[in-house]
Amino acid sequence: AHLARIDAIDEKVHAFLHIDREGALAQARAVDAKREAGEKLGPLAGVPLALKDIFTTQDMPTTVGSKILEGWVPPYDATLTKKLKAADVVILGKTNMDEFAMGSSTENSAYGPTGNPWDLTRIPGGSGGGSSAALASFEAPLAIGTDTGGSIRQPAAVTGTVGVKPTYGGVSRYGMVAFSSSLDQGGPCARTVLDAALLHEVIAGHDPLDSTSIDAPVPPVVEAARNGSVQGMRVGVVKQFSGEGYQAGVVQRFEESVELLKSLGATVVELDCPSFDLALSAYYLIAPSECSSNLARFDAMRYGLRVGDDGTRSAEDVTALTREAGFGDEVKRRIILGTYALSSGYYDAYYGSAQKVRTLITQDFEKAFEQVDVIVSPTTPTTAFPIGERADDPMAMYLADLCTIPTNLAGNSAMSLPCGLAPEDGLPVGLQIIAPAMKDDRLYKVGAAVE
Ligand code: GLN
Numbered sequence: 001a002h003l004a005r006i007d008a009i010d011e012k013v014h015a016f017l018h019i020d021r022e023g024a025l026a027q028a029r030a031v032d033a034k035r036e037a038g039e040k041l042g043p044l045a046g047v048p049l050a051l052k053d054i055f056t057t058q059d060m061p062t063t064v065g066s067k068i069l070e071g072w073v074p075p076y077d078a079t080l081t082k083k084l085k086a087a088d089v090v091i092l093g094k095t096n097m098d099e100f101a102m103g104s105s106t107e108n109s110a111y112g113p114t115g116n117p118w119d120l121t122r123i124p125g126g127s128g129g130g131s132s133a134a135l136a137s138f139e140a141p142l143a144i145g146t147d148t149g150g151s152i153r154q155p156a157a158v159t160g161t162v163g164v165k166p167t168y169g170g171v172s173r174y175g176m177v178a179f180s181s182s183l184d185q186g187g188p189c190a191r192t193v194l195d196a197a198l199l200h201e202v203i204a205g206h207d208p209l210d211s212t213s214i215d216a217p218v219p220p221v222v223e224a225a226r227n228g229s230v231q232g233m234r235v236g237v238v239k240q241f242s243g244e245g246y247q248a249g250v251v252q253r254f255e256e257s258v259e260l261l262k263s264l265g266a267t268v269v270e271l272d273c274p275s276f277d278l279a280l281s282a283y284y285l286i287a288p289s290e291c292s293s294n295l296a297r298f299d300a301m302r303y304g305l306r307v308g309d310d311g312t313r314s315a316e317d318v319t320a321l322t323r324e325a326g327f328g329d330e331v332k333r334r335i336i337l338g339t340y341a342l343s344s345g346y347y348d349a350y351y352g353s354a355q356k357v358r359t360l361i362t363q364d365f366e367k368a369f370e371q372v373d374v375i376v377s378p379t380t381p382t383t384a385f386p387i388g389e390r391a392d393d394p395m396a397m398y399l400a401d402l403c404t405i406p407t408n409l410a411g412n413s414a415m416s417l418p419c420g421l422a423p424e425d426g427l428p429v430g431l432q433i434i435a436p437a438m439k440d441d442r443l444y445k446v447g448a449a450v451e
Contacts, residue, residue, distance in 0.1 A: 002048045002092060006139045014114045015124075015134040017053050019093040020060050024048065027090045034088070042088030044202055049084060050140035052131050053094035054101060055186070056175040057081050064177045065097040065109040065127075068326030069304040078175020079207045080144065080186055087202040092140055095130025099328045100295065101151055101179045103127050104400035107391050108330045115387070116159060118427055122384040125155025125400075131189050132159040142199050143189040148180050149283055150380075150404030152187050153416035157379035157430020160418045162196045162447070163189045165404075167437045168411035169214035172207035180290035181212075183283075183408045193417060193447040197225035200440070216438065224441035228448025231265035235446075236372035240276040241403050247382040249422025253429040254378045257419045260450055261376070271368050271375065275360035279406040280398060282361070285341050285354035286409070292338030295331070298323065333394065362410040369436045374446050377403045379416040379430030403432055412436050415443040417451060 003021060010016055031046040056062050056074035058081075063069045077085070084091060098108035106114045106129030116124040117137035124133040131143035132155030145152035147165035156163030164187045171186040178184060188199035204218040237258060242251070262268055300306045300322035301315070308321040327335070341350035368375060380400055390396040407414040412435060419431035431450070435442040 002140055006092065009137055010139060012115060012120060013117055013133050013137050013139070014112060015050065015095055015130045015137065015139055016093045017063060017065070017096050017111055017130065018060055020091065023059055024090050024092050031088050031090070042086060044142070044198065045088035046090060047142055048090045048092050048140050050093065050095045050131055050134035050143040051081070051084070051091050052097055052128050052144050052146060054097060054146055054177045055080050055144065056177070057091070057094065060094055062094065062177070063111070064101070065099040065111065066326065066328070066331070067110045067305060068298050068322070072304040074175070076175065079172035079209060080203050081175065083203050089142070089202070095128070095134055095143065097130055098127035099331050100177070100291070101127040101146055101148055102291070102330050102334055104150065104154055104397050105387070105390065106130065107387060108328055110328055113387055116384045118159065118384065122386050122427070123158065125158040125384070127151040128155045128189070132156055132161055132163070135159065135161045135189060135191055141191065142195060144186060144203070145189045146176060146184060146186045147404075147408065148183045148185070148287060149408050150401040152189060153379050153404050153414060153430065153432060154400055156189060156416040158384040158428060160428030161189060161191055162193055162415065162417045163187065164196050164200060164415045164440070164443060165407060165413060166200065166204060166440050167214065167413045169212050170204050170218070170413070170438075170440065172210045172213050174207055174209040178294040180287040181294060182290060183287060185408070193228070193444055193451050194225040196415075197221040197444045214438065219438055219441040221441050221444045224444035225448045228445055228451070230261055230446055230449045233266045233374065233446070234269055234372040235261050235266045236269050236271040236368055236375040238271045238273050238276065238368070238375055238377060240273050241377035245381045245399060245402070246378065247422060247424070249424045250378050250380070250382060250429050253420040253422065254431065257431045257450060258376065264449055269372050271371065273364035273368060275357060275364045276406050278357045279361055279409055280402060282354040282357035283401070283405045283409060284337070284398060285350050286358065288334040288338035289341045289351050290338070292335045292342065295335055298326065330394070358409045361406050365406070365410045365412060365436070374442050375434040377432045377434070379403060379432040383422050383425055383427035383429060407434055413440040413443055415447050417447050419450070
């Protein structure tokens with residue numbers, strides 16, 4: 001049924017970069033055979049899923065939305081891919097994304113944009129716009145995203161779906177193509193809080209192949225999602241997540257959500273987190289710095305594209321020609337920015353200062369979580385904007401992540417879930433819930449209560 005749905009509408013939506021029709025049907029039949037044989041089935045047996053094209057898959061190409069990896073079929077499965085297969089999930093295919101997960105609209109994909117199923121002329125968020133669009137268009141009931149600065153939560157917000165950035169280290173990064181390693185985090189995307197929890201439980205857990213993976217039990221997310229409640233909870237509202245640039249309808253739906261939380265028995269506490277105002281600036285130094293280092297591996301020798309290798313050129317020239325042809329504008333912009341920020345003489349002023357701000361943000365969260373159990377905010381300042389509107393204005397694009405980035409810098413967990421439609425444009429608004437590290441279950445407890 002989901003393959004038929006994809007056939008009917010994906011030409012318009014363009015959620016998928018690769019559809020694995022035969023693989024999906026084979027997986028589905030294998031689940032049927034297991035069931036008939038009375039064998040034990042995995043926890044998500046037979047449930048179709050759309051996988052962001054940033055996780056390696058042995059039986060499908062992995063492009064990360066870039067020309068530089070066009071046609072590359074990885075020799076191994078990411079830990080997350082393996083866990084999905086072990087849970088008997090049916091992987092339908094790989095979803096579209098901003099190149100190397102850099103963007104907030106999926107317009108930076110080398111393979112063309114994805115439409116927002118609510119209005120195909122608008123963006124589905126980014127970088128994981130393919131995954132969020134697949135959910136909103138009913139092409140898949142579950143999807144996987146990655147969140148470095150908001151790429152799970154912002155697409156969820158603008159498509160009226162649920163997305164969770166687990167605690168940093170909660171889901172293995174092994175086999176997830178690196179953008180900014182100290183921020184990157186894979187996580188679940190779904191249409192309901194409980195669906196997200198069921199997927200979260202399957203993909204989370206310690207992995208010795210990821211050196212930053214947390215060696216502790218997975219927070220009890222499914223139990224929390226089944227027992228939604230905010231009775232007696234202290235909920236924080238941060239002053240810095242408001243003001244100029246916030247759309248009226250977004251603010252209205254957010255304020256209604258706060259009233260709902262109160263009516264369900266929560267106490268609301270106003271919080272001041274002054275360093276959050278610096279989060280965007282710090283992120284746009286740290287993320288490009290790490291990207292400039294991580295993307296050095298795309299040297300035309302090891303993977304994918306190779307340009308100009310006709311026997312007359314040096315390896316260095318082939319690398320340069322390949323990177324020139326293979327990377328898009330945003331990726332180049334970040335490599336240049338990051339290389340500059342890390343260069344000797346500038347390192348302390350830029351990268352060093354950004355790291356100090358990062359510590360201040362972590363401290364602001366620590367102080368906040370002494371007073372409250374969770375923090376709530378709008379996920380994004382605006383609803384989905386038209387495709388093309390911010391394409392030539394990187395600064396305007398970066399503002400989409402104003403509310404999501406502090407969480408990545410501090411490493412704690414956050415969810416976006418729908419909280420209604422903005423009256424002025426009829427488009428979905430996202431409510432963000434933020435919890436301390438390894439307290440991901442609180443997101444689901446609160447999310448299930450207000451869903
Ligand atoms: N939009 C942000 C960026 O462009 C976040 C991306 C992400 O989370 N992968 O970096």
